[in-house]
Amino acid sequence: MLNYEEIKGIIRCETGLRIGGKESTAEIGGVDNPVIRNPLDGFPYIPGSSLKGKIRFLLEHAEGKIDDEGNPHECNESNCMICKVFGKNANKENESNGIEIGRAIFRDAFLTEDSKEELKKLAQQTGLKYVEIKTENVINRKKGTAEHPRDMERVPAGTEFEFSISIRIFENDNKEEIINFIKKGLSLLEKDTLGGSGSRGYGKIKIKF
């Protein structure tokens, strides 16, 4: 009664990508604003939760299904694609809402082997561990001068990650509709941005299936 489909491909960073990691895990001598890394090999990755969160946000906007209080959308419509794809929790105030099992499983996206090699070379040249450092200033609007420079780690443009989205297809599901809805989300992500500082040029990505 349950089958799995998969959408997979490459996420290519067209501009620097910054998905912040916890500073407490930063190495001594590291910058204040590290990117998230796999603790086993130190390479940056894109958490599935970051992909899911941003794609959900964009699709909720595209569908006009934004919660006024900023919570994730949830409704009782039988054919709501947001609830179907991203799931729905039974909440205690209204048990009749029921549980909708989310169809999409967003896997963490890891570097391609080629990008690992490129970033290793970069690390040898720069001494930076698989990232570039971008210094951001805050502009003082009265004086017009740059103040408070902050060093931000980001994954350099040109880096590629392998992504995979597994999709649960139940007996009565319309497979094409679900797959197309998720692909629509990926296409919105290309038009928008992934990670932090998107309005300042970070996080433009290209998807190859």
Ligand SMILES: [Zn+2]
């Ligand atoms: Zn809904």
